Amino acid sequence: QVQLVESGGGSVQAGGSLRLSCAASGFTVGAYCMAWFRQAPGKEREGVAGIIRMISTSYADSVKGRFTISKDNAKNTLYLEMNSLKPEDTAMYYCAARVCQWPLTPLAPEEKYPYWGQGSQVTVSA
Numbered sequence: 001q002v003q004l005v006e007s008g009g010g011s012v013q014a015g016g017s018l019r020l021s022c023a024a025s026g027f028t029v030g031a032y033c034m035a036w037f038r039q040a041p042g043k044e045r046e047g048v049a050g051i052i053r054m055i056s057t058s059y060a061d062s063v064k065g066r067f068t069i070s071k072d073n074a075k076n077t078l079y080l081e082m083n084s085l086k087p088e089d090t091a092m093y094y095c096a097a098r099v100c101q102w103p104l105t106p107l108a109p110e111e112k113y114p115y116w117g118q119g120s121q122v123t124v125s126a
Contacts (some may be wrong), residue, residue: 001117002026004095007118016124018030019058022078022095022117030054030073033100035107036080039093039120048093050107056105062088085124092119 007102008020020036035050049059055068068081078095096113103112 002097004092004097004115004117006095006117006120008095009122011123011125012085013060014086014124014126017081017111018085018122019082019085020093020120020122022080024078024097027097028073029071029076029078031078031098031100032097033073033108034069034078034095034097035113036069036078036093036095037110039095040088040091043057043091043092045106045110047110050105050109051078052100052104052106056106082122085122087124087126090122092121094119113121121125 003025005023012018033052036048037045038048039045047060048063049067051057051069066084070079095117097115098113
């Protein structure tokens, strides 16, 4: 049974950093395409970062240069390192996973991901 459990969210001031973790079970993170999405109150869920295998990544323009997505095969965990956080980064963050198939893009549309975590809240104050 595939399961994703996020952790690491919290409240920080603008300019601060957080690292989100997504512990996976029922599959190997190294073999799946995985991504982070977020949803702010009153807004649609949006893709933040995605990764294929271990090195092919893609980021939303709004987070490029500030966020880094990575996997640790030994810990079977997906990470999102978030630096220089801004108030507009405030949202519920979700990790998602899919079998790597078409489209072979690191950050695919959310409907392509059948497996989701429960979410982790990130709040950034000005």
